[in-house]
Amino acid sequence: MDAVQNKKLVIAGGTGFIGHAIARYFEKDNEVVLLTRNSNRPAPGKCRLVPWDARTLSGWVQELDGADLVINLAGENINCRHTTINRQKILRSRLDATKAIGRAIDQLVMPPACWINASAIAIYAEGWENPCDEYSRAFASSFPATVVKEWEAVFFEESTAITTRKLALRLGVVLGDGGAMEPYFRLAKFGLCGRQGNGKQMVSWIHAMDVCRIIAFLYSHQELDGVINACAPVAVTNKVFMKTIGQVCHAPFALPAKEWMVRAGAWMIGTEATMVLESRNVLSARLATHGFVFRFPQLTEALEQVVQNIPGNRYRLF
Secondary structure, eight states, X not given: OOXXXXXXXXXXXXXXXXXXXXHHHHTTTSEEEEEESOTTXXXXXXXXXXXXXXXXXXXXXXXXXXXXXXXXOOOOOSSSOOOHHHHHHHHHHHHHHHHHHHHHHHTOSSOXXXXXXXXXXXXXXXXXXXXXXXXXOOBOOSHHHHXXXXXXXXXXXXXXXXXXXXXXXXXXXXXXXXXXXXXXXXXXXXXOOSOBTTSOSEEOEEEHHHHHHHHHHHHHOTTOOEEEEEOOSOXXXXXXXXXXXXXXXXXXXXXXXXXXXXXXXXXHHXXXXXXXXXXXXXXXHHHHHTTOOOSOOSHHHHHHHHHHTSGGGTTOXX
């Protein structure tokens, strides 16, 4: 794996779950700056926190001048009820942050060599037997898919220096201590880790460490630009996904949830049932073609590593 050393990385939205994982991965051998709207959060390791509002150009812009890699993860959490107001917040937060970074790069004396923007596999139409890859043009029409389409359009249309290479990283479900996995682990703790709905919907996932390794790989491979899917080689059904979570958490039983129960539960906790009921079967064709090797290609090993390294072993039942 190509190493990224003695570089300057600027991560926008870097104090969230994925940003924290990326920062910890790179901070030992590099200068890592986190642009954040919440300066009260502690910075991981020796990273520096720099305030920004994800809209206007101010002092944070100078951090990009001479930087080697910019990673944009900024955006409101999509795991909420998709009311009209929340939809506006989710979309505007992503578009505004991306436009701000683009405007900043465009005025720099020494623009970054590479800009990686977060994206999502929610853009793809529901997949069951036949997986989608970066060359697929079967897109969904749902709200999350619309967000991804507009987000990527702004990203690639944003005027930047011709020397700045741009990549949109379409992420699957990221396995780690936090983010999308926290509610799954909590369900397992109460024995509620059976299939959700009919359990046949596909889950495309990736270990957080492989997200970091992909970023290093993309930075080092200057021939790559455009859209990259970030998913482990084999998607699994929701039934297998939930069963495996139960196994690694040592759950003594695994109660299933029928579709109406999932919808009712999602309403009660303030989220959308489609987050777990829709099927996404996605492959990372471009990474495979260019020789990227996943450290965690199998779900069981990936989840075991995550659970074993969660402080206090708090999601194991015994």
